[in-house]
């Protein structure tokens with residue numbers, strides 16, 4: 001009997017009330033209250049979270065990431081856009097002066113005045129979930145809550161309980177969007193109290209469509225924030241979706257994210273996450289190859305320093321024959337930073353001719369840096385090619401000396417080697433402007449240290 | 451002037467250099483020959499400042515400065531250059547990026563303006579052509595997938611663009627075919643000048659036909675056991691190192 005269900009063992013219901021109590025003050029204020037299925041979804045989420053609470057390290061998939069610190073803070077849910085944050089420049093992968101489609105969310109709520117949905121080709125809908133409840137009830141009702149299941153994941157349950165806003169993108173069958181669609185998430189919070197928000201992203205790429213989505217997660221101010229993201233991504237038959245994300249929230253931010261994707265026949269889901277920020281982050285990506293000949297690339301880079309903690313947890317589920325999956329992760333860990341990589345590949349009995357490849361390499365820059373890596377292959381078919389590799393190492397002394405012997409100072413030499421190490425992951429970014437922009441973020445990170 | 455006095459060094463707790471004395475004046479080319487394991491590369495690493503090579507006694511004075519007190523990059527900036535016996539492969543760092551970073555680090559140290567992309571390209575094209583190297587080798591990662599001879603050419607290229615004051619060539623001739631040997635030797639000779647000195651480590655007299663040394667030394671068991679003129683190299687070629695109590699066949 002096969003199951004991808006995570007055990008609810010290792011949950012702590014006593015942590016639930018602190019998170020759920022403020023919900024009653026908010027509930028009437030949540031958008032889409034007239035939709036009965038939405039009320040049900042929220043209620044189910046609430047009940048589920050009340051029953052299990054936050055995952056603890058006794059939960060197998062949370063063994064290396066402890067959410068204890070969250071329970072020490074009284075988070076207050078962000079209310080409808082009350083932030084007065086001002087921005088001079090919002091992050092973008094576009095070259096200067098260029099504009100393009102962009103949705104901006106501050107503390108989880110849509111900010112129309114900062115967003116732009118002009119210049120989108122016909123057949124592309126890009127709007128906020130709060131607005132979509134009214135205008136696209138059917139589309140939302142058909143997809144929301146179908147991939148990210150609250151039974152398995154307490155944080156998805158919590159997200160559902162507070163379900164209010166987030167980006168919605170639908171690309172109609174056969175439509176290709178050339179310019180990247182940017183989603184900017186700003187964690188602003190408040191200096192008075194810790195702030196939490198639970199954005200929900202919905203992406204529907206219909207058959208034969210093609211789109212590039214770039215998420216920017218940034219922070220401003222000094223307030224403590226908890227962003228608990230859930231994204232549901234539907235990649236239709238023969239469709240290709242590039243889904244990039246750069247997370248560089250502040251050192252007082254908690255960033256939790258679960259992305260659940262399903263890929264139909266001949267479709268391709270390409271996910272890349274660059275983690276630079278946040279005090280604690282967890283990126284959980286689940287990609288299910290639900291049709292034959294489907295492909296998925298799930299890769300990323302994580303740069304961890306100070307006392308940061310960054311968790312990457314992936315699940316590739318080969319449910320049908322002839323699927324291809326590829327994962328390339330590179331991590332750089334300094335100071336007392338700690339990183340976690342858990343990568344699971346499941347090959348179902350009928351998924352013959354599966355080709356799965358997973359790689360995670362970590363570079364430890366200090367004696368106190370730490371990585372916990374757990375690759376896991378669960379193969380139930382016999383005609384498959386699957387490989388995984390996990391390594392942790394230090395900078396190559398011989399290479400460092402070689403560079404220094406040519407007059408390159410130690411910090412620059414280290415930067416060159418770290419950059420080169422990450423290069424293998426960065427090359428996985430197929431879209432050049434995105435690769436360049438993310439590369440610049442990496443360079444910035446290396447500069448900061450000097 | 452470079453003065454090496456009574457230099458003792460340890461690697462991994464093992465005494466390798468046991469009192470090396472050597473004085474190299476500006477403009478001079480000194481050759482060091484000696485059996486495998488004598489400590490020739492160890493001497494070159496100690497001079498270049500590699501970590502893990504512990505100097506336990508003695509001194510190295512480089513144009514009045516205590517060379518051993520400097521970091522490797524400071525030594526390079528002061529004009530010390532080591533052409534490695536085994537050049538290091540650096541995956542992911544393009545040869546051009548490496549060369550440009552190195553050149554500009556040096557220029558910065560000398561108070562010169564950094565080269566922009568165009569100036570750099572012009573310089574590097576000129577030098578690679580002279581050394582019979584392809585543009586393609588510049589695009590590749592540093593030494594990765596280079597043949598033995600290509601690696602040695604790459605070392606020579608670096609020397610040519612960095613224009614050191616004191617170059618140590620550790621078996622730069624090994625792995626080179628006859629034509630490449632000539633090309634590399636020409637590259638080295640082009641750098642010879644009254645201000646520059648060189649320490650050429652080699653096993654073969656043949657190289658010294660091209661790069662004619664002022665002095666030849668025999669390093670055996672961590673010490674300079676004999677010094678002479680260029681004719682010493684010919685003698686060694688004929689008789690091996692048995693006169694120095696070393697069994698060459700070992």
Ligand SMILES: Nc1ncnc2c1ncn2[C@@H]1O[C@H](COP(=O)(O)OP(=O)(O)OP(=O)(O)O)[C@@H](O)[C@H]1O
Nearest residue numbers: 461462464466484485486487488489490491492493
């Ligand atoms: N890391 C190390 N630990 C222990 N012994 C070492 C280490 N590195 C070098 N040695 C030893 O030091 C001695 C000198 O080595 P070195 O490389 O300097 O010799 P060499 O004269 O350059 O020889 P060759 O002609 O073969 O290049 C050798 O016996 C070698 O085994």
Ligand SMILES: [Mg+2]
Nearest residue numbers: 490491492535
């Ligand atoms: Mg040697």
